[in-house]
Amino acid sequence: MILLQVQHVARLFGADVLFKNIDLNIQENSRIALVGRNGVGKSTLLKIIMEQQPADQGEITKTKNLTIGYLAQDTGLASTNTIYKEMLQVFEPLRKMEQKIHQLEQQIASASQSQTAPTKEYQRLLAQYDQLQHDFKEKNGYGYQAEIRSVLHGFKFNEEDYDKKITSLSGGQKTRLALAKLLLEKRDLLILDEPTNHLDIETLNWLENYLQGYTGALLLVSHDRYFLDKIAHDVYELTPTAAVHYSGNYSAYINKKKLRLQQQEKAYEKQQEKIDKLEDFVKKNIVRASTTKRAQSRRKQLEKIDRLEKPKNQQKGPRFSFTAEHSSGNLVLSVKQAYIGYQKKPLAGPINFELRQKQIMAIVGPNGVGKSTLLKSILGKIPFISGSSRFGAQVDPGYYDQELHNLTADKSVLNEVWDDHPTMPEKDIRSILGSFLFRGSDVAKIVSQLSGGEKARLLLTKLALNHHNLLLFDEPTNHLDIESKEVLEQALLDFDGTVLFVSHDRYFINKVASQVLELSAQGGQLFLGDYDYYIAKKAEQQLLAAQAAEKTATTPTNQEKQPTIPADYQERKQQQREKRKLERTVAALEKELEELETAADAIQQAMAESVNYTDPVKIKKLQTQLTDNQQTQQQIESKWETAAAELEKLE
Structure with missing residues (x-):
């Protein structure tokens, strides 16, 4: 069943077209990735679907009673509640149902005590109670709090965080909480705009696994190619003139798009070849009396041809490269016994590594462990708590800050670059900026007005x-579209x-x-x-650690006496422990049976x-108590027989 349709939608700004002729279908259980270069209008289309912006043409149709959850890009949860109280709000209907169940229990107990025989009111209360309990169980009434804890834990919120006020959290934490609340709400359609922002690798893996089991439909905008490969079943590429649909995940989309463009080029070339032949025939034969009729026939064929547009090459993306003015020594960077942190409170340490010429090293680890702090400490912006780092001979470091602070807010794009290189001709500066997609009037834009x-x-x-x-790069891909990421990848490899x-x-x-440093x-x-x-290697280490822990659990701790202990000593000791445990179990069960028999x-x-x-009312109540007692006795007797049999084997 189709949940939502986007039909011939366009967004215009005066005479300028952001996009037009956009068609998109979202069905039950859809897993759709919306892709396209930065600035093409992906977020705008999502806002049109959510009716936060108008469509200038076309319409959005939705199935009746469709529930939609929407996470805008870098939008945090705004609330004065604590974390746990805010999550509980999602389950307010269940909590009211729970209160109603308790009220009915009290009413039923009161009715049973005041009546000498069952009445219609009593039967009505029982029926209502049974139905309410059934509904409560069906809606996970007995497990919703465990579900809250599971989702919060997935987003790195532990129980000690539950009573924190949301207003005291960072922007990234508020964004993660907004997503957590959306997941708990279980809407029919979940629309997520860059949901992987502010998530570390461990949380990304958790989110991917969670979304794979999500019961509703998903519409995603993301530049994370691993994420799209794991989640997406369909890809819509948004262009200024259409939304082109490809079945499969992101990798399938790349391959199918390449094949589609090749087919379009071949079809265009074949048609052009046919047109050229017809036009040549008409030109040569239209004036000859003997061939003029055939030429006229060819001309009619030309007029009837539905001419294909020449396939447009992809709009040119950024083109850039990095080159070193001079070479460094073989040892580029050495970090020894380094502890990083703030105000003498370490985040991580000790850290030891060497980086050599032409190596590319990635730093990974959970949020808050100090990855950015390590880069800043290496550059001398933040002191090490202890330990040190040292650059090698002839090293000239350059730094990319993920907060993009290394820019001057009130300068134009042109002056931001030209002021650093005043002797460079303006045409050369403009040419370089053009290769990074700053063309024409773009160079006059003020830095503070630029997008991320x-x-x-x-x-x-x-x-x-x-x-x-x-x-040294700190999250260089955060604000880049996928094509720009690919250009950056190649520039670093070269x-x-x-x-x-x-x-x-x-x-x-x-x-x-070529190397990964985990903090x-x-x-x-x-x-x-x-x-x-x-x-x-991490999976291998975890497996070995688990095996070692299992081995340790079964290995005697007194290593000095180990060589003199007989081979079967530990086995006999274990049997004695099991025998004593079973004796206590049998005795406890026998005592419990005696108490039940007395009752x-x-x-x-x-x-x-x-x-x-x-x-009748009292006798019914007593009969119920006796039945419950007898059933419990049967269960206890079964446990006693099992324990007694195991004990007999050890006698």
Whole structure:
């Protein structure tokens, strides 16, 4: 069933067209990725679907009673509640149902005590109670609090965080909470605009697994290629003139798009060849009396041809490269026994590694462990708590700040670059800016008015012009579209210098890194390979650790006496422990049976009393108690028989 349709939608700004003729169908259980270069209008289309912006043409149709959850890009949860109280609001109908169940229990108990025989009101209360309990169970009434804890834990909120006020959280934490609340709400359609922002790799993996089991439909905008490959079943590429549909995940989309463009080019070339032949025939034969009729026939054929448009090459993306002005020594950077943090409170340490010429090293780890702090400490912006770092001979470092602070807000794009290189001719500056997609009047834009992607490209422009031989990047792909990421990947692979970077982009890490440094509170661990190698080695380490823990649990702790202990000593000790445990279990079960038998005798005596057996309500209640008692006795006797049999084997 189709949940939502986008039909011939357009967004115009005066005579300028952002996009037009957009068609998109979302069905039950759809997993749709909306892709396209920065500025094409992906977020705008989502806002039109959510009726936050108008469509200038076309319409959006939705199925009746459709519920939609929407996470805008970098939107945080705004609330004065604590974290846990805010999540509980999602389940307010269930909590009211729970209160109603307790109220009915009290009403039923009161009715049973005041009536000598069942009444219609009593039966009505029982029926209502049974139905309410059934509905409560069906809607996970007994498990919603565990569900809240599970989702909060997935987004790195522990129980000690539950009572924190949301107003006290960082922007990234508020965004994660907004997404957590949306997941708990279980809407029919979930629309997420860049949901992977502010998530570390561990949380990304958790989110991917959660969304794979999500029961509703998904419409996603993301630049995370690993994420799209794991989640998407369909891809719509948004262009200024259409939304082109491809079945499959992101990798399938890339392959199918390439094939489609090749087919379009072949069809166009074949048609052009046919047109050229017809036009040539008409030109040569239209004036000859003997061939004029055939020429006229060919002319009619030409007029009837539905001419294909020449396939447009992809709009040119950024083109840039990094080159070093001079080479560094072989040892580029050395970090020894380093502890990083603030105000003498360490985040991670000890950290030890060496970075050599032409190596590309990625730094990974959970949010808050100090990855950005490590880069700033290496550059001397934040002091190490202890330990040190040292650059090698002839090293000239350049730094890309994820907050994009290395730009001057009130300068124009042109002056931001030209002021750093005043002797360079203006036409050369404009040419370089053009290769980073700042063309024409774009160079007059003020830096503070640029989008995140534009600021990122401007900062990359400045880095490229400075010709450093060591580049330090802090989340360089955060604001880039996928095509720009691919250009950056190739530029780093072609770079004749050395690179150290922090990133959560797993595809990017895998493409460019030759080493991965994992940071944790316990320090740094170096893996000599790409991201896939790092993941494989981590899995291997976890398996070995689990095996070692299992072995330790069954290994005697007194190592000095170990050689003199007989081979079967530990086995006999274990049997004795099990025997004592079973003896205690059997004794406890026998005592419990005695108590149940005494209680059963008391119930039977009460049932024999005339004051009770002549009262239908009382006798029914006593019979219920006796039945429950007998069932419990049967369960306890079964446990006793099992325990007694096991004990007999050890005698």
